[in-house]
Amino acid sequence: DTAVSQTPKYLVTQMGNDKSIKCEQNLGHDTMYWYKQDSKKFLKIMFSYNNKELIINETVPNRFSPKSPDKAHLNLHINSLELGDSAVYFCASRLGLAGPSGETQYFGPGTRLLVL
Amino acid sequence: LAKTTQPISMDSYEGQEVNITCSHNNIATNDYITWYQQFPSQGPRFIIQGYKTKVTNEVASLFIPADRKSSTLSLPRVSLSDTAVYYCLVGDIGSNTGKLIFGQGTTLQVKP
Numbered sequence: 001d002t003a004v005s006q007t008p009k010y011l012v013t014q015m016g017n018d019k020s021i022k023c024e025q026n027l028g029h030d031t032m033y034w035y036k037q038d039s040k041k042f043l044k045i046m047f048s049y050n051n052k053e054l055i056i057n058e059t060v061p062n063r064f065s066p067k068s069p070d071k072a073h074l075n076l077h078i079n080s081l082e083l084g085d086s087a088v089y090f091c092a093s094r095l096g097l098a099g100p101s102g103e104t105q106y107f108g109p110g111t112r113l114l115v116l
Numbered sequence: 117l118a119k120t121t122q123p124i125s126m127d128s129y130e131g132q133e134v135n136i137t138c139s140h141n142n143i144a145t146n147d148y149i150t151w152y153q154q155f156p157s158q159g160p161r162f163i164i165q166g167y168k169t170k171v172t173n174e175v176a177s178l179f180i181p182a183d184r185k186s187s188t189l190s191l192p193r194v195s196l197s198d199t200a201v202y203y204c205l206v207g208d209i210g211s212n213t214g215k216l217i218f219g220q221g222t223t224l225q226v227k228p
Contacts (some may be wrong), residue, residue, distance in 0.1 A: 107159025
């Protein structure tokens with residue numbers, strides 16, 4: 001059983017297009033995240049939602065809009081895609097409790113986005 | 117959030133013990149130390165977490181000195197499948213946001 005799943009796994013698209021990446025977790029976790037990993041392997045947090053509420057919003061262009069229909073899903077919609085958006089996007093989830101027992105994040109397999 | 121510094125890359129051979137040290141001079145009282153492993157084309161995976169002294173699980177050991185300004189991940193008898201990027205992170209256990217700051221990680225290459 002997949003704990004954190006993302007679709008699609010690969011996404012190739014043209015500049016200016018709008019695309020969405022979906023994420024689902026079946027762990028019953030309260031908190032979900034989106035990370036971006038660039039070509040140099042740096043992982044940067046983009047957003048975090050706790051029980052469908054936005055709790056972290058890093059400096060990310062307004063073209064990126066997360067949507068959480070329920071606490072098991074956190075989708076990422078990207079408008080007007082640019083070349084610099086090419087990266088691997090990871091979804092993650094966490095139990096959401098403060099303290100060491102809730103610290104562990106479980107990552108999805110990633111979505112490789114290539115903007116041409 | 118405390119910043120971490122780790123070697124960019126390390127090489128090892130199968131069967132050897134590998135120790136990866138991470139510096140976190142500005143670690144705060146509430147911070148825990150966590151290590152993640154990332155294989156190519158996969159998301160990071162939790163390996164081990166600790167606060168002080170030594171922690172051991174079925175995968176690795178984590179050594180943390182008394183001042184907690186550094187930590188060492190120890191992988192016993194590595195195999196080729198341990199080739200991966202290893203990230204050291206420190207995080208505030210008192211925070212309910214769970215915000216993690218990943219550094220550039222240490223790329224471990226295990227050779228036959």
